Amino acid sequence: MNSSRPADAVVSIENVRLGFEEGDVLRQVSFAVQQRETLVLLGETGSGKTLTLKLAAGLLRPDSGRVSVLGQTVSEMSEDDLLDFRRKIGFVFQEGALFDSLTVADNVAYRLREDRMDEQEIESRVSEILRFVELEHTSDLLPSELSGGMRRRVSIARALINRPPVVLYDSPTAGLDPVTSQTIITLILRLRDLYGVTALLATHRLQDGFALANFRFDPESNRVLPARDSAAQGTRFLVYRDGEVYFEGSPELLAATSDPYLRKFLV
Ligand SMILES: Nc1ncnc2c1ncn2[C@@H]1O[C@H](COP(=O)(O)OP(=O)(O)OP(=O)(O)O)[C@@H](O)[C@H]1O
Numbered sequence: 001m002n003s004s005r006p007a008d009a010v011v012s013i014e015n016v017r018l019g020f021e022e023g024d025v026l027r028q029v030s031f032a033v034q035q036r037e038t039l040v041l042l043g044e045t046g047s048g049k050t051l052t053l054k055l056a057a058g059l060l061r062p063d064s065g066r067v068s069v070l071g072q073t074v075s076e077m078s079e080d081d082l083l084d085f086r087r088k089i090g091f092v093f094q095e096g097a098l099f100d101s102l103t104v105a106d107n108v109a110y111r112l113r114e115d116r117m118d119e120q121e122i123e124s125r126v127s128e129i130l131r132f133v134e135l136e137h138t139s140d141l142l143p144s145e146l147s148g149g150m151r152r153r154v155s156i157a158r159a160l161i162n163r164p165p166v167v168l169y170d171s172p173t174a175g176l177d178p179v180t181s182q183t184i185i186t187l188i189l190r191l192r193d194l195y196g197v198t199a200l201l202a203t204h205r206l207q208d209g210f211a212l213a214n215f216r217f218d219p220e221s222n223r224v225l226p227a228r229d230s231a232a233q234g235t236r237f238l239v240y241r242d243g244e245v246y247f248e249g250s251p252e253l254l255a256a257t258s259d260p261y262l263r264k265f266l267v
């Protein structure tokens with residue numbers, strides 16, 4: 001069902017197997033994500049969504065198979081090359097993973113300081129990205145002084161600080177109320193439509209995927225508008241089941257399915 005050729009894909013997972021003592025989690029997984037596309041990864045808890053994102057980020061290696069991102073074979077890279085590679089990937093971790101003892105601004109600046117960027121440049125980049133996520137007033141606060149939704153926005157700002165062409169979102173709306181979830185999805189829409197990032201988004205919330213498919217960000221009016229057609233938004237769904245890709249296709253195809261297993265996700 002996967003028509004995208006790995007050759008021109010931004011992210012390509014080919015015949016990947018990954019397991020632990022308890023057995024294989026991913027068994028024979030293949031898929032590809034094209035430039036500017038958002039692939040929404042669905043699956044029950046423990047189905048391997050987070051592991052997949054970690055494979056794409058080069059934080060884990062598969063037991064077999066190949067992982068390529070931006071034309072590089074991540075699964076065969078040396079540790080040194082991986083350090084370099086990870087600069088091109090924004091990872092929004094499932095738990096946010098902010099440093100509790102650092103202020104918002106220092107959390108966001110973390111990667112740039114690691115790269116020894118000039119402090120003045122860091123300051124201007126940090127205020128720019130904090131403005132983008134509408135959190136410029138929180139720069140001196142600690143993560144513990146923020147709401148869950150604000151912390152999630154700080155995680156997104158931190159992941160985006162070095163303007164990565166590929167962003168991996170791990171359950172970015174988990175545990176948030178519907179209104180706050182909507183602000184996170186709007187942020188993801190803006191990143192896609194303003195900067196054309198290629199994204200992999202793991203989620204339990206099917207609504208997130210449909211919102212990405214059915215809406216677009218219009219820079220002229222600075223508003224979120226209904227999409228003319230969802231295919232143009234480049235949103236595709238992929239559902240894991242028992243370590244394999246059980247479904248891959250458009251939001252419309254998933255919405256219209258009569259498959260009882262898939263329908264569980266639609267409820
Ligand atoms: N380091 C590890 N050692 C052993 N098992 C692991 C390890 N990391 C993950 N697993 C197992 O792999 C499976 C898949 O984990 P993963 O975190 O990818 O699931 P998920 O789809 O992201 O779930 P959720 O929706 O709850 O976030 C789980 O059963 C988990 O226990």
Ligand SMILES: [Mg+2]
Nearest residue numbers: 049050094171
């Ligand atoms: Mg997970």
